[in-house]
Each structure stands twice: as C-alpha cells, then as structure tokens.
Amino acid sequence: MKSNYLLSNKYKIPGWILLILGLIAGVFLMLSEFESDLLEIKVLAIYNGDSIISNEEDVGFFKIIENNILDEIIALAIIIGGLLVGFSKEKVEDEFIYKLRKDSLVWAIIFNYIVLMFAIVFIYDFTFFNVLVYNMFTPLLFFIIRFNFLKVKA
Known part of the structure; x- marks a missing residue:
C-alpha cells in the first residue's frame, strides 16, 4: 500500500x-x-x-x-x-493496516470531540482551561492507543 x-x-x-x-x-x-x-x-x-x-x-x-x-x-x-x-x-504496510489506521483516526477524532462536548457541559472555570490544554494531546493519544490495540487484537 x-x-x-x-x-x-x-x-x-x-x-x-x-x-x-x-x-x-x-x-x-x-x-x-x-x-x-x-x-x-x-x-x-x-x-x-x-x-x-x-x-x-x-x-x-x-x-x-x-x-x-x-x-x-x-x-x-x-x-x-x-x-x-x-x-x-508499520514493517508491513498493507490494506488491512491502512484500514485500521483510517478507522482509528476517525474513531479518535469522534471520541475526542465527545469528551470535549462532555467537558464543555460539565466542567467550568480554570479547570476547563486545563481540559483544553490536555485536549491538545488527546486526539493523537486516542489514535495511537486505538490503532495499536486493534493491531494487537487482529
């Protein structure tokens, strides 16, 4: 691929x-x-x-x-x-890995924004600012976790 x-x-x-x-x-x-x-x-x-x-x-x-x-x-x-x-x-980058990567990226973005919407509704003041700071990293971390989980599971 x-x-x-x-x-x-x-x-x-x-x-x-x-x-x-x-x-x-x-x-x-x-x-x-x-x-x-x-x-x-x-x-x-x-x-x-x-x-x-x-x-x-x-x-x-x-x-x-x-x-x-x-x-x-x-x-x-x-x-x-x-x-x-x-x-x-990956060492072997085929269609299956491509699909896992794509699905994991989509899942990570959707999941990240669900978490962010939850935070917008229920977290306030300076604590919300901290959530926004951590939110810079979470899409990438969610993607890496999900992709590697699916790769090991397969």
Whole structure:
C-alpha cells in the first residue's frame, strides 16, 4: 500500500522514546508543580499579557520575556513523539493496516470531540482551561492507543 503521508518505519522507536519521556515528564510536572530556574530564558512572545485590553507597560505584541521553557519542551516532545509514532509506517504496510489506521483516526477524532462536548457541559472555570490544554494531546493519544490495540487484537 503506497501512503505518501507516512514516515519511514525507522522513526517509530525515536517517536516512542519522545512520547513516553514527554508523558512521564508531563505527569510529573502536573502532579508535583516542579519549578526550576535551570530553563528560565528570554524568549520572544507574540503577545504578552492576560488580556489584550491593558494599560500595563510589559503588555503587548512581540515582547522579549523571561520564561521557563520546561513545559514547552515537554509539550513538543509529546506532540513530535506522537506524530512520529502515529504516522510512521508499520514493517508491513498493507490494506488491512491502512484500514485500521483510517478507522482509528476517525474513531479518535469522534471520541475526542465527545469528551470535549462532555467537558464543555460539565466542567467550568480554570479547570476547563486545563481540559483544553490536555485536549491538545488527546486526539493523537486516542489514535495511537486505538490503532495499536486493534493491531494487537487482529
């Protein structure tokens, strides 16, 4: 089966390493609220501030700010690792694997939006913001879990 959008199979192992390390670090960061000055660096912020309407001096577009980039590194590890795992070819990429991949992707998107609709109705305030942050990763994670489950089951 010829699939133009899939990466070579050799990216699957580095993808798993990045994804697992990112997930472990993310859970650790979330549960421990770990803070370190080690990764505190100056970064370019497209917009800096809590609100677009503000009179504060530090608020505005394209500002250089001090920021701890640990959470950004973890998020990128999860996303890049997930993309490498999810969109790397299997050793045998045939019509059956193609169908499993397609069905898993559709299922993951539908399931993700059902979870999001549930959250919209029943979760509020800052907790809802946390749900939206986690929702960046869930379509990819649901897809990887479902695809690998169906692959092992078959």
